[in-house]
Structure formats: structure tokens, C-alpha cells
Amino acid sequence: MSAQPLWWQRDDLTFVDGELNLAGSPLGHLAEGMGTPTFFYSAARVRAKLEQIHAALGSTGLAYRIFYAMKANRFAPLLTFLRGTGLCGIDACSPQELHHALSCGFSAGDVSYTATAMSETDLDILARHPETLINCDSLSSIRRLGQRCPGREIGLRINPGKGVSYGNNQLLQYSGGRTTKFGIYREQFADALAMAKQYDLKVVRIHFHVGIGYLPPQLPLWEQVVEECLWFIDQVPGLRSVNMGGGLGLPHVLTDRPLDLEQWAGIIRRHFGPRGLEVCVEPGDFVVKDSGVLILRVNSVEKRRETIYVGVDGGFNLAVEPFFYQLPCEPVPVRITGPVAEVYAAEALETVSIAGNINEALDVWAHDVALPPLAEGDLLAFINIGGYASAMSSNHCMRGQFNERLLFPA
Ligand SMILES: Cc1ncc(COP(=O)(O)O)c(C=O)c1O
Numbered sequence: 001m002s003a004q005p006l007w008w009q010r011d012d013l014t015f016v017d018g019e020l021n022l023a024g025s026p027l028g029h030l031a032e033g034m035g036t037p038t039f040f041y042s043a044a045r046v047r048a049k050l051e052q053i054h055a056a057l058g059s060t061g062l063a064y065r066i067f068y069a070m071k072a073n074r075f076a077p078l079l080t081f082l083r084g085t086g087l088c089g090i091d092a093c094s095p096q097e098l099h100h101a102l103s104c105g106f107s108a109g110d111v112s113y114t115a116t117a118m119s120e121t122d123l124d125i126l127a128r129h130p131e132t133l134i135n136c137d138s139l140s141s142i143r144r145l146g147q148r149c150p151g152r153e154i155g156l157r158i159n160p161g162k163g164v165s166y167g168n169n170q171l172l173q174y175s176g177g178r179t180t181k182f183g184i185y186r187e188q189f190a191d192a193l194a195m196a197k198q199y200d201l202k203v204v205r206i207h208f209h210v211g212i213g214y215l216p217p218q219l220p221l222w223e224q225v226v227e228e229c230l231w232f233i234d235q236v237p238g239l240r241s242v243n244m245g246g247g248l249g250l251p252h253v254l255t256d257r258p259l260d261l262e263q264w265a266g267i268i269r270r271h272f273g274p275r276g277l278e279v280c281v282e283p284g285d286f287v288v289k290d291s292g293v294l295i296l297r298v299n300s301v302e303k304r305r306e307t308i309y310v311g312v313d314g315g316f317n318l319a320v321e322p323f324f325y326q327l328p329c330e331p332v333p334v335r336i337t338g339p340v341a342e343v344y345a346a347e348a349l350e351t352v353s354i355a356g357n358i359n360e361a362l363d364v365w366a367h368d369v370a371l372p373p374l375a376e377g378d379l380l381a382f383i384n385i386g387g388y389a390s391a392m393s394s395n396h397c398m399r400g401q402f403n404e405r406l407l408f409p410a
Pocket of ligand 1: 069209211212213245285387
């Protein structure tokens with residue numbers, strides 16, 4: 001009997017007496033009470049991930065700031081908790097996000113704002129928050145912000161023409177390869193600086209965000225991105241800080257290794273240290289993704305030709321990434337009967353495809369995965385789903401209802 005290793009198990013995410021627990025809470029028991037679909041998030045895990053980034057950036061000896069990218073997960077209790085930790089500010093990308101951050105206790109000066117395709121209304125709202133750190137991503141936004149707020153300090157979001165992403169997945173890259181909508185390219189940078197000068201805007205920051213989910217294999221490429229950014233940085237006299245965006249990844253499958261934050265911090269120290277810049281980072285996924293578990297109910301189990309389909313009560317409208325970006329998402333039975341080694345023994349597993357409840361052909365969570373057998377009425381968990389799931393949910397097929405709960409250790 002060879003047991004499948006449960007690569008994702010941690011002290012705070014594991015089976016206890018046959019039931020999946022997160023942060024010491026039995027998820028089956030809680031989901032029975034709240035109903036499904038329900039997202040659970042561990043506050044302690046979120047804090048621990050932020051502390052890891054603090055430790056890494058602290059080791060560089062540079063001044064630094066962390067802005068949590070709330071687009072990853074804007075659940076109000078989570079944001080309020082984050083505010084209470086004092087460990088981060090907020091990265092916002094719309095006036096609505098800015099206002100939500102303020103309503104959860106952050107001040108306008110705690111917010112770094114980087115958006116694309118800004119409207120006149122967006123700019124009017126930003127003009128009312130002079131303390132908010134704005135990064136302009138286009139000549140148009142520099143001109144229109146300058147008309148409203150001459151003299152303001154700004155950052156410029158640049159496009160280094162190179163990107164990094166989980167598994168080098170092009171769908172997850174924001175620069176590099178094809179021409180993207182994000183940031184100011186080299187060939188327009190002189191015009192951008194001239195435009196800022198024309199409106200007396202003071203460029204104090206360079207911002208870049210080049211892709212999602214980078215892990216150890218991508219770090220050499222990320223270093224090349226950083227080197228490319230130095231070309232921009234070195235042209236701006238009086239620059240105070242560099243914002244490196246988000247994109248820090250985490251393991252999705254057995255073969256992924258966690259991001260080596262020491263190596264990451266080494267790259268930062270090597271390139272930004274000699275320039276004496278404050279370094280800022282705005283991670284979303286790294287902070288929240290592995291704090292989250294989604295619990296669904298198995299509605300149907302049925303064989304169609306050679307495939308056993310397990311139908312659950314939530315689909316791609318609750319978590320688009322596995323469906324649109326092919327990001328793997330691990331299914332886990334909420335309850336098991338017996339020791340993990342036996343339940344996950346190769347011969348005990350059944351190969352199934354897990355389908356959602358949305359009437360679209362792409363609504364299949366996972367194709368041909370080996371799992372302990374599931375029956376109608378069982379609960380099924382998807383782990384590592386705390387980022388870009390509930391936040392990107394839609395009401396397609398009018399199946400947009402779900403619960404969320406932030407868990408604290410007992
Ligand atoms: C400008 C910017 N900053 C930060 C982030 C957060 O990225 P991640 O959640 O991958 O860390 C994003 C994500 O799209 C972004 O567009």
C-alpha cells in the first residue's frame with residue numbers, strides 16, 4: 001500500500017478525528033451549520049504570511065512598506081483584522097476599493113492606488129484624497145491627474161517588457177511577450193516625465209507589477225525584471241521608493257516549492273540597496289490564498305461513459321482561476337473514515353472529474369483526479385482558495401450566493 005503524500009497538510013490545515021480542520025476549527029461541522037457554499041479564512045495564517053514578508057524585507061536593511069492587494073480578498077472582517085494587526089497598508093485599484101478600505105479602518109495615507117483606464121470620476125475622487133499614494137500607469141492619467149492636482153507627488157507604473165508568472169503561464173503575465181495594457185514602456189518614459197513636469201507633478205516612485213504566482217524557478221527571471229526596472233529608476237532624480245507590485249506565489253501542487261523569501265530579499269537588497277530606495281510590495285495571493293478553504297456539497301455522483309462526474313453546489317462563478325487560468329486547485333474530502341495513509345492509499349482512490357453547478361461547458365473544477373470515493377451528500381473542500389475566488393465571484397446562473405467566515409484560533 002503506497003500512500004499519496006498530502007503535500008498541502010500543515011499544522012493548521014489537517015485532518016483531526018477524520019475531519020478537515022482549519023485554524024483548529026472543524027470545517028464539516030461549521031459548514032453543516034452555515035450551509036454551503038462557504039469560504040473559511042484563517043486569520044492566524046494571514047498574519048503569519050504577512051510576518052514572513054516583514055522578516056524577509058526587514059533582513060534587507062532597507063526601509064520598506066507592505067500594501068495588501070485587497071483585490072485578492074476584500075471580505076470586510078478580514079480587512080478590519082488586517083488593519084488591527086498594523087502589519088500592512090492597502091493596495092487599491094478603484095474608488096470603491098479605496099472607500100471600502102477606509103470603511104474598514106485604514107486611512108487614506110495607508111492606501112497605495114494603482115489603476116488602469118481611470119475615468120474622470122475616478123480622478124475626481126482621488127483628488128479628494130491627497131494623502132493616497134497614486135501610481136499613474138499612462139500618459140493620459142498623468143495629464144488628467146495633473147490638471148486636477150498640480151504639485152502632487154506621484155508614482156509612475158512602468159512596463160519593463162518582461163513578465164513572470166506561475167509555471168510561466170502567459171495568461172498570468174502583465175508585461176512581456178505581447179504588448180499589454182499595463183504601465184509605461186521605455187519608449188514613452190521620457191514623454192511621461194515631461195508630462196509630469198508640465199503639471200508640476202513630482203515623480204517620487206517607480207511601480208511595476210509584472211505577473212502572478214512566481215515561485216523559485218521564476219526568481220532568476222524576476223531578477224531580470226528588476227534589472228530592467230533600474231533603467232527607469234536611474235532616470236528619475238529625487239526618486240524615493242520603488243513599488244515591486246505583487247505576484248509572490250505559493251505552491252498549488254505537490255511538485256511546487258514555496259517561494260524562497262531569503263533569495264527574493266537578496267535580489268531586492270542587491271539592486272535597490274545601493275540606491276537607498278524605500279521598497280514597497282503589494283502582495284495579495286501570497287497573504288490570503290492559503291488561508292482560505294471553500295466547502296461545497298456533493299450533489300451528484302454519476303458515471304458518464306468512462307468518467308465519474310462528481311457534481312458540487314458551486315462552480316466557476318465562485319473561483320474563476322482554475323477554470324480561466326488553469327491554476328490547479330486541490331480538492332479534499334472534508335471527512336475521511338480511517339487513517340490518512342489508508343484512505344489515500346493508491347488502491348483506495350477513485351479517479352473522478354469534479355463539475356460545478358453552472359451551465360457552461362468549462363465548469364469543471366478538476367479533470368481525472370484521484371480522490372477517496374465521494375458519495376452524494378458528502379462535503380468537499382477546495383483548499384488554497386482565499387485569493388481571487390470570492391472577490392471575483394459572479395451571479396452567473398443566479399448562483400452567486402455564498403457565505404464567508406474569518407476563523408480565529410479557539
Ligand atoms: C498592480 C497590482 N498590484 C498587486 C497585485 C496583487 O497581485 P498578487 O495577488 O498576485 O500578489 C495585482 C494583481 O493583479 C496588481 O494588479
